[in-house]
Amino acid sequence: MRRHHGTTPRTARVLGSLLLIAAAGGLTLGAAPAARAAAPVPLDRIVPAPVSVTPGGTPYRVTRATGIHVDGPAEVHRIGTYLAGLLRPATGYPLPVTDHGDGGILLRLTQGDYGAEGYRLHSGADGVTLTARTPAGLFHAVQTLRQLLPAAVERTTVQRGPWQIAAGTLQDRPRYAYRGAMLDVARHFFTVPQVKRYIDQLALYKINELHLHLSDDQGWRIAVDSWPRLASYGGAGEVGGGRGGHYTKADYREIVRYAASRYLEVVPEIDMPGHTNAALASYAKLNCDGVAPPRYTGTQVGFSSLCVSKKATYDFADDVIRELAALTPGRYVHLGGDEAHSTAHADYVRFMDRVQPLVARYGKTVIGWHQLTGAHPAKGALAQYWGVDGTGAAEKAQVAAAARNGTHLILSPADRVYLDMKYTARTGPGTKWAGLVEVHRSYDWNPGTYLAGVPASAVRGVEAPLWSETVKTSAGIEYLAFPRLAGAAELGWSPAARHDWSAYRKRLAAQGPRWDALGIHYYRSPQVPWPAR
Incomplete structure (x- = not known):
């Protein structure tokens, strides 16, 4: 066996150098070699895809x-x-x-x-x-x-x-000026911190419009000084019989302020003349027979209507729009107008003809669900299309005719970007009246060509609504929104030429670790090659 007695001069020099490096923090003697730094994220790996x-x-x-x-x-x-x-x-x-x-x-x-x-x-x-x-x-x-x-x-x-x-x-730069997400706070109430959390998630994907569905049959969620029972009584319930809740004016201002700090504009919606049971229950005089119905905690739609023939109805509409417009620095007030099945068509047209000018009186622009195109959309009004592939030809033609006559559209096809739809029959929460909407289907459509007969120039943008019949927690919101919200954001922001499922699914997969880090509870769709956790 060969033996060494002491060290050679060269060995001594090497050891001395190593000790100096170790003392400087450049090497830990006895430790495993440091792992190579991961390559930086490529510039084109982001969502939405850049130009x-x-x-x-x-x-x-x-x-x-x-x-x-x-x-x-x-x-x-x-x-x-x-x-x-x-x-x-x-x-x-x-x-x-x-x-x-x-x-x-x-x-x-x-x-x-x-x-x-x-x-x-x-x-x-x-x-x-x-x-x-x-x-x-x-x-x-x-x-x-x-x-x-x-x-x-x-x-x-x-x-x-x-x-x-x-x-x-x-x-x-964005393809469309309007890139929205809607949160239904009427079916289940969400607190100011919960709304702020969602705003931060929307901002990450360059969403710039937050549509708040503030009233429905199950709850009224915004304080109105001139009609105080709307919030105190109409807001004290929700789907399934929970406690409900409402935003004070200070609460609402804080949501608006926080959204603005993330460059989102708040679009408040007061749905009328249908979806109004919470208001009808709060004030008997809004009912044609003068009798207030009980508060409602179910999920059926289309059974309620304001009384179109009563002066009190228009006093109510004027007061609510005036107070809401004063609280809202953004450009829009959403009047709803969908599923007014208990309102005769002539009465619906009459109502919209009287109420739309109130929005203009208080300095705002009307948005309404696409049923507004069956009345007389105000000049500059936006119609929000929520139909499905199977929506009747006559209804689609009505929307297209309005678009050709100057009414701009926000596209929210329910079987593509309604975030409350189930992904598959086995996932939950969610509903499935518009179909099962997996991630690929949600992404695989072009807003510019989606509706036949609609000029591409008439499309103002895309919005992804999330109705809350089946969710009442932030985790529930996130599970339905992610990953589909990211796809809706890309459809609204990125050029049509950049929309490619095979490339998108890989970029989307790279968002998974980010959502994990942010604590976002998301659906790990088998259509997306998520990295292992």
Whole structure:
């Protein structure tokens, strides 16, 4: 056996070097070799798909020395602070927000062909620059930046990293100006924190409209000073006989404020003349016979109607719209108008002819479900189409004729983007009156060509409604919304040429770890190649 006595000069030098490196934190003696850092997320791996991507160069690495620099008014500084708040918990880095600085992450406003919500993201070894013409565009750029970082960045405790951002240039802007999601708070009531949680989830996918369904047969959810029993009595119930609830005016203002901080506009809906049992139960004088019905906790539709011939009905409509419009800085008031089966057609037309001008009187634009096209849509009104593939030809033709005559459309086909539909017969919660809607079916349609006879220019956008007959928790909302909400967002944002199921399902799969990190309870569809947990 060969024996060594002592060490050679060369060995001594090597050991000395290793000890110096170890002391500097570059090597742990006796430890396994460090794993190779994961490659950064490719620029084209995000949802919704961007307009164009030009990769190339050295990735930028967020480190303890990284700062967030802002170039613009106070609103840009607020967005920079929001970004820092997103990144600090998982990275553990200070990420100071300053008005000046070199390198790091720069947010800036400038003139350019970005549109109202578009942006440019450029990344390289020296830093990342987000550029837009408007604060909304910068905010959407921040959501893209989030998705380009590892999913662990969404966690609320310090994670290992590294935090790399792929190099190159990403140009992006939305296909449609209206990209919405609806939350039904009438069938089951959701608190302000629950609505805020949903707003944050919508913002990640560049949704810009939050449609709140504030009244229905089962509950009235917004305080109205001139008709106080609407909330105190009409709001004290829900499907299945729960306690219900309602938003005070301060609650509603807080939802509006929080949504605006995430660049979502709130669209309040008071459904009428049908879906009104909560109002009818609250005030006997709104009924033609002067007798208030009991509160309703079931799920059937089409049985209630305001009394079209009574003056009190229009006093009620005027007061509610006036107070709601005063609370809502956004452009729209949604009048519902669907499933008014207990209202004669002539009375329906008469009612809509009298109520639509009230919305204009208080400075707002009318939205109504597509049955509004069977009356006389006001100038500038939007009709929200919720039919299915099997909807009758006459009804579709009516909608198409209105679109050709100037009524713009929001598309919400129930057998595509109604998020309350079951995925399969075995999944729950959800309903299935419009069919079973798996992830592929929800994504596989083109809003620009969906309705025959409708000019592409008449389509204002896409909205994904979530009716709440079968859900009353945030986990229930999330299970129905995710992953289908991401597909609806892509249909509304990305160019039609970027809509490709085979590519989308892979990009969607990459969102799974992010949802896990965010604590989102989602459906792991077998149609999507999710990574192993």
